[in-house]
Amino acid sequence: MRLSSQPLNVIIITLSRRVSLGERADAGGDAVAEAVQSAGMHIRERIVIADDYETLVATLQQISSSAKADIVLTTGGTGLSETDITPEATLAVISKRVQGLEFLMLQAGLQKTPHAALSRAVVGACGKTLIVNLPGNPRGAVENLSAILSILPHAVHVLQAEQVRDEDHSHPAKK
Amino acid sequence: MRLSSQPLNVIIITLSRRVSLGERADAGGDAVAEAVQSAGMHIRERIVIADDYETLVATLQQISSSAKADIVLTTGGTGLSETDITPEATLAVISKRVQGLEFLMLQAGLQKTPHAALSRAVVGACGKTLIVNLPGNPRGAVENLSAILSILPHAVHVLQAEQVRDEDHSHPAKK
Amino acid sequence: MRLSSQPLNVIIITLSRRVSLGERADAGGDAVAEAVQSAGMHIRERIVIADDYETLVATLQQISSSAKADIVLTTGGTGLSETDITPEATLAVISKRVQGLEFLMLQAGLQKTPHAALSRAVVGACGKTLIVNLPGNPRGAVENLSAILSILPHAVHVLQAEQVRDEDHSHPAKK
Numbered sequence: 001m002r003l004s005s006q007p008l009n010v011i012i013i014t015l016s017r018r019v020s021l022g023e024r025a026d027a028g029g030d031a032v033a034e035a036v037q038s039a040g041m042h043i044r045e046r047i048v049i050a051d052d053y054e055t056l057v058a059t060l061q062q063i064s065s066s067a068k069a070d071i072v073l074t075t076g077g078t079g080l081s082e083t084d085i086t087p088e089a090t091l092a093v094i095s096k097r098v099q100g101l102e103f104l105m106l107q108a109g110l111q112k113t114p115h116a117a118l119s120r121a122v123v124g125a126c127g128k129t130l131i132v133n134l135p136g137n138p139r140g141a142v143e144n145l146s147a148i149l150s151i152l153p154h155a156v157h158v159l160q161a162e163q164v165r166d167e168d169h170s171h172p173a174k175k
Numbered sequence: 176m177r178l179s180s181q182p183l184n185v186i187i188i189t190l191s192r193r194v195s196l197g198e199r200a201d202a203g204g205d206a207v208a209e210a211v212q213s214a215g216m217h218i219r220e221r222i223v224i225a226d227d228y229e230t231l232v233a234t235l236q237q238i239s240s241s242a243k244a245d246i247v248l249t250t251g252g253t254g255l256s257e258t259d260i261t262p263e264a265t266l267a268v269i270s271k272r273v274q275g276l277e278f279l280m281l282q283a284g285l286q287k288t289p290h291a292a293l294s295r296a297v298v299g300a301c302g303k304t305l306i307v308n309l310p311g312n313p314r315g316a317v318e319n320l321s322a323i324l325s326i327l328p329h330a331v332h333v334l335q336a337e338q339v340r341d342e343d344h345s346h347p348a349k350k
Numbered sequence: 351m352r353l354s355s356q357p358l359n360v361i362i363i364t365l366s367r368r369v370s371l372g373e374r375a376d377a378g379g380d381a382v383a384e385a386v387q388s389a390g391m392h393i394r395e396r397i398v399i400a401d402d403y404e405t406l407v408a409t410l411q412q413i414s415s416s417a418k419a420d421i422v423l424t425t426g427g428t429g430l431s432e433t434d435i436t437p438e439a440t441l442a443v444i445s446k447r448v449q450g451l452e453f454l455m456l457q458a459g460l461q462k463t464p465h466a467a468l469s470r471a472v473v474g475a476c477g478k479t480l481i482v483n484l485p486g487n488p489r490g491a492v493e494n495l496s497a498i499l500s501i502l503p504h505a506v507h508v509l510q511a512e513q514v515r516d517e518d519h520s521h522p523a524k525k
Contacts (some may be wrong), residue, residue, distance in 0.1 A: 100467030117275030
């Protein structure tokens, strides 16, 4: 089990054909990376892949099974276009969906623009790894992440707890 | 690709055994049709069917595969009774669910009555067609539709974009 | 069909290894029971089981098929830890999910603590029985239940209506 004093290990995956081809800078990934580091988390790796369902599924499963990261943040591919497959690939690998965190991100997005309703970002656990979809727009990605950042350490703590326990961490007493 | 200057083509499907038998006027469909026309959209067709899962699945798939409409609005069958199969039939045909639009409709409904929590309306894309479930109650249907009406043109635009693109339309800069 | 003058029959299921072993008092179940009785509903049975997916699935199916209860309230197992299988077991048995009721509970929880976003409580219908997941924390369970308590009689009424009807109960006129 991860010691709670250690910083959370984060892998950032940018979903973008053009960034993967080197045709475009990874603005979304850079913005997320900056927010992650400001929060005192450790970026273990950054990955850039095209919007390909099979590639993303395999990447997420490999990260989870190798326990390389506590959290995977994806950026991009959450919308409604044909190439937007991030939510579906995430749904294919998670065993526990966390709709409350999705809601907090949606709510934060809607405070900025009604178009945030079209982001279909999913949050869930694949093994002991928490996967969080963020939109590809740098500002949107950071806004969404900020809406749940303070809850992530506790979420990972509960997800990775190994001792047999019998409390419900999902609704702890107010601190 | 649809020209953005063209009005959106809408098909309205009323789910109701009694309306399909001619025993009752189609108040829900009429109310939705009026709202659609007021919004400058074009009603391509109105369909009335009984609350039958297989019929609705086949109807939705046929509309999508023939590209007859940009948007399908269903009215009725979103509740908890045995005959309410609209959300399940919709889930069976969509490949991308848009929970943010579902949330905007739920939120609008809850401002009127807590019973709106029992509408299980689903929104999602089947091919290049956006399917939106609305409740059967005429007032509720129009309230729900109004909550997302301004976002629908952009949603369809993103859904139907054919050029290979690499932006995330799901969270655009505020305009 | 249940007469609306009869109190709703409720079965409370506590999901907890330690309570099932007698190592711990059933604080969550007790708190839910008190709230249920205060609301004038009838507790038909209380069940305590360990956090075991197969056991919970079988228990829920048996209650539904025997029509022993109008409502099943579960407490516990809604979080992110390995033993938290209540939402997944519930999803496996329901045919109609009621996300609006889930949202009302989430919203109530978030007013107390952002950690409520980690409760993954599901609400849905299994046959004619409405299943509601509540967190295991006694205070959280009662808060969540209180957020939807006034809507439950109407939800059960619609769910159990046997006459062929043609109204949409999901969005009735304000009363």
